[in-house]
Amino acid sequence: MPSADDGYRLYSDLADWWPLISPLDEYAEEAVYLAAILSSTAAVPVHEVLDLGSGGGHIARHLKDKFRLTLVDISDDMLAVSRRLNPECRHLCGDMRTIRLGRTFDAVLIHDAIDYIVTQNDLARVIATVHDHCRPDGIAIFVPDYVKDDFRELAGSGGGGDDGTGRHAMFRERTWDPDPADDWVQADYEFILRKADNSVEVIRESHRLGAFSRDVWQRLLSNAGFVAGSGSPGAVPGADSADRALPGRPPTNMFLAHRRP
C-alpha cells in the first residue's frame, strides 16, 4: 500500500477531481465554527492564519474573508486547485513536518490533512512546526478525523460536487483498523469518476490515516510547550456550554492549544 510520502493519486493525478469528490459546500458549517473559535478563543486578535495541508483550499475559501491566509501543502497539484479557488491567498509547497517559514502567525490550523500523519514521531515534528509558526499567545487548532479512543469501523459514501464541466464524481469508503496496536487506520476508497464524454473510470486507493489517542495528543502538545486555553488540548467541541454557543458545526474531533505568552 502506498503511503502519503509516495503521494496518493487523490492528491496528484486525481487532484483536479477534488472539488467534485469533496464538495466546497460541505466545509461551510465547520468553517463557520472554526472562524468563531479563532475569533473568540485566542488571547490575541487573530488576523494572520497559517493553514498547513491546505489541500484544495476548501476550508480556506470559507475563512479567507475573515483572515489573511497562508496556505501550505506538500502537493503541487492540490496547490494548483487551491490557487484557482483562492488566488488572493499566498500558496507555498512544503511538508508540515519540516517546513520553516521564518515567521509566526496569530494562529495555525491543520484541518483534515493531519490525518496523513501516522506516527507519533511525525506528529511530534508537526506539532513542533506549528509551535515554531505560532506567535506567543497565539492559537493552534488541529482537526483530525479520528482519535483512537473513539474509533469505530465505518462505511460511507460521498462526492457529488459540480464544477460546471459536465464531470461527476462520487466515492465509497470503508475505514477500518488493521492493527489496534499502532496509531493509524486504513481508508479503502473507491472513486467513481464520470468524465465529460460520459466515460467512467473506477479507481481504488487505500490511505493510511492517523488515529492517535487523546493522551498522546495531550502529551505531545504539552512536550512542545503548548498550554491549555479555554478549550484544553483534547477538549471535545460541544462538550461545554461555551462551545455550544458558537455558530456553525463543531468538528468531530478538535485539539486546541495556546502558545505560552
Ligand SMILES: C[S@@+](CC[C@H](N)C(=O)[O-])C[C@H]1O[C@@H](n2cnc3c(N)ncnc32)[C@H](O)[C@@H]1O
Ligand atoms: C484531505 S486533503 C485537505 C483538504 C483541505 N482541508 C481542503 O480544505 O481542501 C489532505 C491534504 O494533505 C496534504 N498533505 C498530506 N501530507 C502532508 C504533509 N506532510 N505536509 C503538507 N501537506 C500534506 C495532501 O497533499 C492533501 O492536499
